[in-house]
Amino acid sequence: MTASRTLLDRRRFLGTAAATVGATLAAPALAQSQAVYDPTAENHETTEYTNDRRNISSFRTLDWRPYFDNTANGAVLVDTISRALHFWSEDQTVYKLYPTSVPLTADLTRRGRTEIIKKVEGPTWSPTPSMKERNPEWPDFVPAGPDNPLGTHALWLSWQYYRIHGTHDTRKIGRKSSNGCIGLYNEQIAELFSLTKVGTQVLLI
Known part of the structure; x- marks a missing residue:
């Protein structure tokens, strides 16, 4: 050769x-x-x-324009179908995409426009009246800590009882597992907590 x-x-x-x-x-x-x-x-x-293109196409980056008129105070979009939360900063220089947990059933799912009205680090938790009716064995109050269903941080929405919060049970993320709230990994809710403010607009679809 x-x-x-x-x-x-x-x-x-x-x-x-x-x-x-x-x-x-x-x-x-x-x-x-x-x-x-x-x-x-x-x-x-x-x-x-393997090679499941349907999942890849549903969990994708989005543009804010089809969902919001502007990004004043920042904007959060929660897609309950793809189980993803999108965040855009007010000046649109920051964009985040997080996997979430979503409500167990359609009757527990609320959609529409709301906003963040309160931010709490180390939240406590009490079941709502309807939760207590369905699960009378649940405790009336859970202090902040590793057993708290709201994880390390929580964002109160203007709808009563609805939150975007963390979870210590990481198995819940990506699943239909909540009683109405939207859950994130603790590390990611901590980041979202730092990026949002009271008045940040929220849309659930």
């Missing part, structure tokens, strides 16, 4: 290898197996999927 032929074959090999590696790195969401919530699975278990 000539030296020129050897060099040509080596270049072809390297080019093919680089293309293969490049394709793998360019499309990690399609190539890797991920754990996602499958609403059709028994007991709402998390299932493994």
